[in-house]
Amino acid sequence: MTDALALTRALTAVDTVGHAETAALEVVAPLLADAGFRTEVFEHEPGRGTLVAEWETGHDTPPLCLSGHVDTVPLGGARWQRDPFAGETDGDRLYGRGVSDMKAGVAAIVTAAVTVARSRSRRSGLRLVLTAAEETGSQGARFVAGRLGRSGPLVIAEPTANVAFHGHKGALWLEALATGVTAHGSMPHLGDNAVVKLAGAVSRLAGHRFDVEPHPVMGPPTLNVGTFTGGLNTNSVPDRAVATADVRTVAGQDHGELLRALAAVAGEGVAVTPLIDLPPVWTDPGDEWAASASAIARQVTGAGEEVATATYFTDASVLTPALGGVPTLICGPGQPEQAHVTDEWCSITRLAESVEILTRIGAEWCGI
Structure with missing residues (x-):
């Protein structure tokens, strides 16, 4: 044996x-x-x-x-x-x-x-x-x-x-990407700040309440913002910022519908794409x-x-x-x-x- x-x-x-x-x-x-x-x-x-x-x-x-x-x-x-x-x-x-x-x-x-x-x-x-x-x-x-x-x-x-x-x-790992326009940090009105844009999106995502009842055994779905990066230097308006989020889903949730809902929560100017999609x-x-x-x-x-x-x-x-x-x-x-x-x-x-x-x-x- x-x-x-x-x-x-x-x-x-x-x-x-x-x-x-x-x-x-x-x-x-x-x-x-x-x-x-x-x-x-x-x-x-x-x-x-x-x-x-x-x-x-x-x-x-x-x-x-x-x-x-x-x-x-x-x-x-x-x-x-x-x-x-x-x-x-x-x-x-x-x-x-x-x-x-x-x-x-x-x-x-x-x-x-x-x-x-x-x-x-x-x-x-x-x-x-x-x-x-x-x-x-x-x-x-x-x-x-x-x-x-x-x-x-x-x-x-x-x-x-x-x-x-x-x-x-389930695991639905997401990337949220915001783009903007760079400018000198002393003239921020000439740029479009991607970090600020993404910060708002991440704040909304972190506070999102799932429209689903907790599973009797699995409990509720969860969302954790894991990373956030953006900008090149202190005295420039950042034109790119990226965050990732780890969403754990429960039986009965459809990942396609959830992705569309979270993209809407992130808002315009932020592209949300899946990194891992496991039901x-x-x-x-x-x-x-x-x-x-x-x-x-x-x-x-x-x-x-x-x-x-x-x-x-x-x-x-x-x-x-x-x-x-x-x-x-x-x-x-x-x-x-x-x-x-x-x-x-x-x-x-x-x-x-x-x-x-x-x-x-x-x-x-x-x-x-």
Whole structure:
């Protein structure tokens, strides 16, 4: 049986900070091939691959889809106390960049998939989609989305401490651009100040109240102005200013309508364009498969029955609609609060739990 801890450490040893996902996939592809999966890597850029692995049984029921990403965010400016690529352990903690977000989740997926594939399925197969470039807007998932066939439910093993999340908020990242006319700072009446123009727009955007009721689980949508830059020097009227905003949406919101509404709020003279457009994902807790899979997670971890969703986005924003709007759960071994932090760690106990959860969900779907 594949050792999920050793596999996580092997994945962690491959630096995938915005590159080299194909090299990380070379760690897992042979394990899947040996278990009977047909594997293929699709690169949207050289060295940046997404692996699609299919274990087919000849049954009519569509395969269960398991997914995770192998890219990671940068290390940050703070000094690490642990080698970010060594996979050091200390008690129940495994340290390294991406262990929680989400190489432990990928290792759990592969380990569970190999276990299920070595059994005799009576109902269905499995599909694995292990992606590149999730952290910067799900480019890897987008690249393979049109290549995926009919599918059963989807599990994304992002960090949830093995709580089964029933979806996540959407992400609509916006750029607001104001242009003006430059002039000498002592004669501002001869220019058109882009900074002042954009400042008014940003103030209106920050105070915008969304015309939607809070979601019963996700809560309300949010808008955060993240950056603001403009001007060249103090004694000139600025002719260009740019701001960015991070909008997190809830189930039921249409991003196209919202973009038009926010552009109107920004006002004339300010161009609002999307940088990332990933819709929210929501699966009703009453869905038969979701209820069963959530129950498995609770049985393994002893967690309560409260329904939860993630605030962060995942590849489900791309994969769920590409697979036909299938029921989707987010459930993985990483600690959500460890994502992107210095000296990131994952619980080894949670990793073992995740393997059991995913194995049982896979075995149930496949009729083993």
